[in-house]
Amino acid sequence: MATHLHRLLLLFLPSLLLFRRGTPPPPPPSPSAVYPVVLLPGNTCSQLEARLTDAYEPPPESPQCGAGSNERGRWFRLWRNATAMDDPAVAPCLSDQLRVVYDPAARDFRNVPGVETRVLGFGSTTGFLADTEANKDLCMGRLVEALQQVGYRDGETLFGAPYDFRQAPAAAGQPCRAFARFTRRLRALVERASRENGGRPVVLVSHSQGGYFALEFLNRSPLSWRRKYVKHYVMASTGPGGLLLGMRNLVSAPDEAVEAPDALVTLPSPTVFGPGTPPLVVTQDRNYTASDMSEFLTAIGVPPLGVTLYETRALPVQLGFRAPVVPTTCINGVGVSTMKQLVYWDGNFSETPQVVYGDGDGLLPAASIMALDTVIGGARGRSTTSLSSLPTRLTPALSQMLRP
């Protein structure tokens, strides 16, 4: 493993240095000379608007929510709304209205009754929440700047596909209106981007959670469509093995399993953390690998519905993680301390665990990243040495990809 990592680092270093030394940027391309680019940002980088209807009932402990005369019937910013988050009277309303709940009748996750939501600015990158320095890295802001510096124009050659990050693609055959809607819109966007750029196929770039949406989108699109419209897929910071953060969070709030489709889908996958691999959770009496996830969820107090949702909606997506059969490049960070094991020695999940850290990108353990080699296969694994888990800059490899 160490040698492998080392090799990847060496692979990447020359180009990183070249880039740092300031290779002169290529002249701005005319719009007709590039492949259009479509970006899918990571978790929390998309903006959501909401509208309350008469069906909205405030939580009992916050009766003030939705009580104002002008609060129902008009669209307002639900995410991200800093004013509301900082106001102690309004913050609980925001949390309540941001929830998604499972509707057994529809067999799907939806907003709480009385809350309608919509994703703002589909088609554009201008709505990505890259407005602060920290968020510029987190929400593809620097990549957008780098692309604009080489001549890309938002809405002409550069496009954004924000999505409802509270949701996740569900297993094929399970109703998932959020993902179905996203799929329709992204397909239309890709076709328009291509049409308006001389019929050239697009380069799709995803970061982190965006990878789940992009990969499922590609794998569920007809192969002929993919081949016609997708020149290249670049997947940054997504790994087929998932990550431990969601497990850790669910231990503290097991009831939330039925409200967090996004967390369920990123739980460590049996493909990478199955039998024969070091356990993800260690207790005196029993260890858990990803193949014991259902037992683990039950042990920490996740309601049976949550376990079923994991098994029927999320697990098949994890197990189906596969190469999208278009040219693909994976970009991942390494060298950042990353959660790889939780020790609850006494078997008391109310206690603070002893966390064992290992190599990774800060969220994805190295094993999850390395598995790209076997699961995505053929794809070129590249790795950044930058401390961040978020390699969203315009690397030379990426620049090359953009020119016909």
Ligand SMILES: *[C@@H]1O[C@H](CO)[C@@H](O)[C@H](O)[C@H]1NC(C)=O
């Ligand atoms: C932020 O949230 C508050 C409370 O819900 C709302 O009144 C306000 O209009 C929101 N801001 C924007 C820009 O929509």
Ligand SMILES: *[C@@H]1O[C@H](CO)[C@@H](O)[C@H](O)[C@H]1NC(C)=O
């Ligand atoms: C659990 O895993 C730890 C660390 O891999 C190992 O030392 C221990 O023997 C295992 N315990 C059980 C009960 O399997």
Ligand SMILES: *[C@@H]1O[C@H](CO)[C@@H](O)[C@H](O)[C@H]1NC(C)=O
């Ligand atoms: C588990 O840990 C919590 C928090 O430290 C403690 O309050 C509780 O009594 C413990 N439960 C048992 C069964 O030891």
